[in-house]
Amino acid sequence: MDTLSYKTISANKATAKKEWVVVDATDMVLGRMSSKVAKLLRGKYKPSYTPHVDCGDNVIVINADKVKLTGNKWTDRIYYTYTGYAGGQRETTPAKLMAQSPEKLIKRVVKGMLPKNKLGSKLLGNLYVYAGTEHPHEAQQPKQIDLNLLK
Secondary structure (H helix, E strand, O other): OOHHHHOOOOOOOOOOOOOEEEEEOOOOEHHHHHHHHHHHHHOOOOOOOOOOOOOOOEEEEEOHHHOEOOOOHHHHOOEEEEOOOOOOEEEEOHHHHHHHOHHHHHHHHHHOOOOOOHHHHHHHOOEEEOOOOOOOOHHHOOEEEOHHHOO
């Protein structure tokens, strides 16, 4: 019996096969889309997934300004930040954040779904969000992916 066939193979930085994918956020629900984007960034759709390694894809999200939220979440949900000073707690809603920058809204939601450590920060660097359909990553030849086909 060949015992080498039973060894668990862990991916590392050198053996990770990273790809570039484009996700169109038009008429997609923010949370559902963001959870699938976080899984893509993490590499959980790949058979070579390793929890402690950045083996996920580089994800480009286009049409970020056309994302949807269900119910009254545009106004009722509140995001808090703290400046570090006394009385420095700030609050904002998704509607205000979308008016300022739709890219910040999607990055914030995806960041909350990634690990809260150095790996999570590195994975968030693999996310590129753009409000329109144009993006400067054509040289990487990204492939279009439909998130509705992913689990």
